[in-house]
Amino acid sequence: MAWLTQNQIENMKFGAVGTNVLLSDKASYYNCANIRMGSNVRIDDFCVLSAGEGGIHLGDYVHIAVYASLIGKGRIELESFSGLSSRVSVYSSNEDYSGAKLTNPTVPAAFSGVTHADVRLCKHVIVGAGSIILPGVTLGEGAAVGALSVVRRDCEPFAIYMGAPAKRIMKRKSDLLELEKQLRAGQPG
Numbered sequence: 001m002a003w004l005t006q007n008q009i010e011n012m013k014f015g016a017v018g019t020n021v022l023l024s025d026k027a028s029y030y031n032c033a034n035i036r037m038g039s040n041v042r043i044d045d046f047c048v049l050s051a052g053e054g055g056i057h058l059g060d061y062v063h064i065a066v067y068a069s070l071i072g073k074g075r076i077e078l079e080s081f082s083g084l085s086s087r088v089s090v091y092s093s094n095e096d097y098s099g100a101k102l103t104n105p106t107v108p109a110a111f112s113g114v115t116h117a118d119v120r121l122c123k124h125v126i127v128g129a130g131s132i133i134l135p136g137v138t139l140g141e142g143a144a145v146g147a148l149s150v151v152r153r154d155c156e157p158f159a160i161y162m163g164a165p166a167k168r169i170m171k172r173k174s175d176l177l178e179l180e181k182q183l184r185a186g187q188p189g
Contacts (some may be wrong), residue, residue: 003023014029014036015034021042021054029051030051031126034054036109038062041062046061046066047065050070051070052116054092056077062083063084065088068084072116073114074117075092077120078125079120110130120142121138121187123141124176125140126144127144128145128186129148131150132151134150143159144159149161150163150166151166153165155166158172158173158174
């Protein structure tokens with residue numbers, strides 16, 4: 001994977017960029033002024049980050065794997081230690097599929113029914129490959145979403161969800177909280 005240089009990143013005029021940030025030169029970044037990221041962030045090839053008015057906010061130690069996309073007018077937030085596996089889609093905007101309105105971005109807003117709602121992935125959230133996160137969803141701290149799931153409702157902290165629509169299947173361990181403390185204190189794992 002080829003990474004953007006520090007100079008290239010600075011020239012993109014992101015809202016904020018921490019240290020040790022690896023951004024693929026094959027990913028697409030739109031409205032960079034509304035994208036903020038902490039330290040130790042990695043965004044892999046062929047990702048799309050399209051920030052609307054609410055922006056995209058990435059904490060520390062965030063990984064976004066190949067072909068993932070974050071798109072919409074609402075705020076999308078991935079808190080520290082969260083991650084998206086390959087081909088995950090996070091949407092903070094959604095069309096009206098009822099047939100009462102016209103759809104697609106070529107239609108003037110007066111004729112469409114696009115809605116917008118913030119999406120928040122709390123600390124230590126992991127989302128499996130091919131999953132879809134819909135507008136208005138909060139994934140609680142430590143929530144895990146299995147591959148190919150569709151998340152349309154909030155997820156409880158430290159619970160594992162799977163399916164379309166995603167359903168809670170079991171509790172998730174919280175041992176990772178102690179590991180986070182050790183990492184931040186500079187102790188070996």
